[in-house]
Amino acid sequence: DVKVTQSSRYLVKRTGEKVFLECVQDMDHENMFWYRQDPGLGLRLIYFSYDVKMKEKGDIPEGYSVSREKKERFSLILESASTNQTSMYLCASSSPGQGGFQPQHFGDGTRLSIL
Amino acid sequence: LAKTTQPISMDSYEGQEVNITCSHNNIATNDYITWYQQFPSQGPRFIIQGYKTKVTNEVASLFIPADRKSSTLSLPRVSLSDTAVYYCLVGLYSGAGSYQLTFGKGTKLSVIP
Numbered sequence: 274d275v276k277v278t279q280s281s282r283y284l285v286k287r288t289g290e291k292v293f294l295e296c297v298q299d300m301d302h303e304n305m306f307w308y309r310q311d312p313g314l315g316l317r318l319i320y321f322s323y324d325v326k327m328k329e330k331g332d333i334p335e336g337y338s339v340s341r342e343k344k345e346r347f348s349l350i351l352e353s354a355s356t357n358q359t360s361m362y363l364c365a366s367s368s369p370g371q372g373g374f375q376p377q378h379f380g381d382g383t384r385l386s387i388l
Numbered sequence: 389l390a391k392t393t394q395p396i397s398m399d400s401y402e403g404q405e406v407n408i409t410c411s412h413n414n415i416a417t418n419d420y421i422t423w424y425q426q427f428p429s430q431g432p433r434f435i436i437q438g439y440k441t442k443v444t445n446e447v448a449s450l451f452i453p454a455d456r457k458s459s460t461l462s463l464p465r466v467s468l469s470d471t472a473v474y475y476c477l478v479g480l481y482s483g484a485g486s487y488q489l490t491f492g493k494g495t496k497l498s499v500i501p
Contacts, residue, residue: 277431304487315475315493316432329487363431376422379431 276300277380279364285386292351294383296364303369305347306377307331307339310361322347323369354387361385392476392492399498406463408495410476413457416488421452421459422477426494432475436461463497471499 280295298305306321308331318331320339328339336358340348347366351358361384365377393411400406412421420439424432436443438450438459449462463470473496479489 308491313493316491318487318489318491321487323487365431376434376437377424377432379433381429381431 277364277366277378279362279380279383281383282381283384283386285388286351286354287388288354288356290351290354292354292385292387294349294351294362294364294385296347296349296380297345298347298364298366298378299345300366300368300378301344302366302378303344304367304375304377305341306365306367307337307347307349308363308365309333310363310382316363319349356387359385359387392478392490394474394476394492394495396493397496397498399500400466401500402467403465406466406470406497408461408463408474408476408497409458410461410478410492411458412476412478412490415456415478419456419478419488421450421456422479423448423450423459423461424475424477426473426475435474466497466499468499468501470497472497 276299278297286292304323307319308316310316317333319337322328322341325344338350361382363382364380367375367377422437423435425435426432436448436450438452440452443450451460473494475494476492
C-alpha cells in the first residue's frame, strides 16, 4: 500500500514564526501536493510539484512556499505564520498518468494552530 | 476551471442505495471526474474515477451522462461504516506542471441504523 506520512498530526505555533510541514511518500511518485482543508470550503490546492525541484502554484499559494529536494519528500513552509493559516493541511502524492488522473494518495493531515 | 457543487449533507438508512450527485456545469473536454471518501481524522481515500458513461468497481458505481455536466456516485446497500464525507473532484493532468483540478466542498453522509 502507498504510504504518505506527514511528520506531525498536531502543531501549535505563534504568529510570525517560520513553520515547516514535512511530507514523505514511499511509492516513488513524481507528483506531490499540498492542500489545506477548512470547514465549509473543502480542499484547496496550495502548491504541487511534478518533479524534484519543480513546483507550481495552486489556487491559494499566498503566504506559503514549498521545497522538494528529494523525490520522496515535499515540504510546505509558512514564511511568517498568521492566525488565518490555522487549518488542516493535507499532503498527497500520485503518479503522472498523463491524459487522465491517477488517484491521489493522502496523508492523515497536520492540524496546525497559529496563536 | 470547472466549478463543482454537491449537497452539503445526506442521511440514509442501512441497507439502502445512496446516490450523491455533483454538478460541474463548465467541465472541460478532457477533465476526469474522481470521487474520494474521508473519515474523521484521516486523509481522503480514492473511491472511483470516470470520464463518461458508467464505471463500476467493488465498492461503488459512477454514472456520467452524455453532457458530462454532472456525475452521480452510487453506493449500494450502505452500512454504518460508510458514514463519511464524500468529495467530488474534477480535473486534468496534461503534462509536466500542468494540473487543473477543483474539489467540491464535500457531502457528509450519515448512515442511520
